[in-house]
Amino acid sequence: MATSPKRAAVDSTNEYLGASQTMEFGVVEDPVSEIIDNPTPDMKDAEMEAFMNEPVMVTVLSSGKDNEHQYVQVAVNGVIQMFKRDQPIVVKRKYVERLARAKETGYSQDLDHTKGEAMNLLKSQKSLRYPFQVNRDDNSRGAAWLRAVLAS
Numbered sequence: 001m002a003t004s005p006k007r008a009a010v011d012s013t014n015e016y017l018g019a020s021q022t023m024e025f026g027v028v029e030d031p032v033s034e035i036i037d038n039p040t041p042d043m044k045d046a047e048m049e050a051f052m053n054e055p056v057m058v059t060v061l062s063s064g065k066d067n068e069h070q071y072v073q074v075a076v077n078g079v080i081q082m083f084k085r086d087q088p089i090v091v092k093r094k095y096v097e098r099l100a101r102a103k104e105t106g107y108s109q110d111l112d113h114t115k116g117e118a119m120n121l122l123k124s125q126k127s128l129r130y131p132f133q134v135n136r137d138d139n140s141r142g143a144a145w146l147r148a149v150l151a152s
């Protein structure tokens with residue numbers, strides 16, 4: 001029996017997490033929208049529901065922080081899914097979406113007083129709250145879908 005070729009894993013730590021923005025103290029700007037292609041525009045509601053309930057093998061990675069919990073908890077519609085770090089687990093895609101949308105935004109600032117007002121610029125940088133990798137996703141649209149979710 002022939003087996004299908006193994007799909008490459010998606011490592012969320014190497015993916016685009018959305019645009020970084022620069023803000024200036026005291027200046028309120030209009031929100032910036034970034035258009036992200038939807039990899040599943042042809043799916044109807046029932047198809048999307050089936051897609052989100054497909055099994056996906058994922059590993060939540062250790063972030064290297066001293067105070068990180070051994071288990072990560074996410075919930076969809078009140079149903080909780082626990083992930084043990086660094087241990088592969090097969091879960092429904094909807095829980096992977098929760099991991100992909102759990103992001104932190106940090107800010108940095110140049111503190112060079114010779115720059116005058118330019119010193120008041122804050123640069124944002126996004127990172128995943130729970131870095132993870134997808135070990136197996138049998139749906140051909142799965143990787144494109146995940147990249148779009150990570151970029152949003």
